[in-house]
Amino acid sequence: MTETASKTAKQGKPKNPKAASRIANLLRRQIITGELRPGEKLLPERVLQEQFEVSRPTLREAMRLLEAESLIKISRGQHGGARVQKLDISVTARQVGMYLQMEGTTLADVLQARAFLEPPAARLIAENRSLAVLDELKGNIVAAKKAYEDSNPVALAEAQTHFSEVLTSQARNQTLSLFAKLLHDIVHMQMVDLTVKTHSREGVKKMQWLSIRGREKLIELLEAGEADEAERFWRNHLEASTKVVLSSYRAQMPIDVLQETE
Amino acid sequence: MTETASKTAKQGKPKNPKAASRIANLLRRQIITGELRPGEKLLPERVLQEQFEVSRPTLREAMRLLEAESLIKISRGQHGGARVQKLDISVTARQVGMYLQMEGTTLADVLQARAFLEPPAARLIAENRSLAVLDELKGNIVAAKKAYEDSNPVALAEAQTHFSEVLTSQARNQTLSLFAKLLHDIVHMQMVDLTVKTHSREGVKKMQWLSIRGREKLIELLEAGEADEAERFWRNHLEASTKVVLSSYRAQMPIDVLQETE
């Protein structure tokens, strides 16, 4: 046996590397293909153990993996167990953010990326302009103005990111929309300790007003269907305001997505 | 004791949700902050057990999490153990792809998103044109032409994606560059069973040639520093060729990122 060993005899069951990830793959597939839908309960541990013919610790490693991906949520108690969940985007955002963090990416870089996505989106909206979208954008401006007058920086920031989301989501491209959401989430993570500083700054008020005016102008262009002009205007606007943000806040610091995950 | 139970007495140790994810968080932080660098070996399980005061199955759940994130790679044997690794982008790509898959995103959608990112990148290259980048792009064209003449569709596809990568990576924005890589990875996963069909098709050859010509033309514009023109041209080119791809292949099917992972 010792001589023939090595790799001559292939095992009947290739038996993927680790039992846990093998099982996680199987369950993951069931969930993602919709075989198991959000809200549905997975079988309890001991049943799955028998089904997959593994021990409890091994099965539980698999459950941890799925739980970490936010595919399932596990609870204890009488009617506890693993329930399929809608995917939580913040989990993906964290992983993308982790990647960026390891490369020393700055918040400035992330903001710039966002500024990169929006102008083409604006173009698309101008090309096939829909009343619903335009109305939503207008409503957003109203809310932003109110927040501005109330000197409520948090609400104003919310309104701004919402505006961005509407822009990118209406580009009618799911992939791009997801990217926009990821960026929003990553930026949001950083803002936890960033927004606070907004209060005391001089000139912020003025910048905020310019920002609102810029969006109003964009809406006009969108309504007029001026695709080229809308795209160009919005790029210039974002570049200008990004510059201000970069110099104002400590956006040149690498992001950190690990702050007290909880 | 029964009466005072409930939640009156807070434990000294708040003891975050699950031991495994708590430990994973600690180790993850060490890795991401660079305290532990790629190649370095983590302490063996039994030492970490003592350090974190948990049992082996619990610790191993944590290790599984980090392994799934590609932060560590575990091997058995005498000098085995967990080693810190450079992050594997395909893990992140898979997770992003999972998200897209659950929304029923089509390959067409993903390709369109890529077409969305490149024109602005082309603009940037035209604005601050560097010889190195232009040379790399030119070299790419040469390779593509060779693949074309050899009727080597795989090499040609490689060249095309490389061209895209150079474009987006030279945008000097890490976030955007990461997105481009993610898209490339997701597309690549799908191409496993997609490229094969390329051979038999009529008109493909012609399309390939147009694609190469388009890139040559783009390079000319970039060299001339015609930012606006380069961006516009490239968008039109991508839109046109995307349309062809969409009708030719089964790009209208939802993507599937779960096909036989390993």
Place this chain on the structure above:
DNA sequence: AAAGTTTTATTGTTTAACTATTTGGCGTGG
């Protein structure tokens, strides 16, 4: 010296128990 064998350090997996946390039901006292 080369080849094969044994030893050893490490992770992979199993089994069996105990602990903690919910929920529902049951009973007792108002």
Place this chain on the structure above:
DNA sequence: CCACGCCAAATAGTTAAACAATAAAACTTT
């Protein structure tokens, strides 16, 4: 009858100790 508290049952969370598998190094034999 209702409300409160206690208990029981179902479930996941954690621990413990052992054994299996693997890979490298050390040793032994030819």
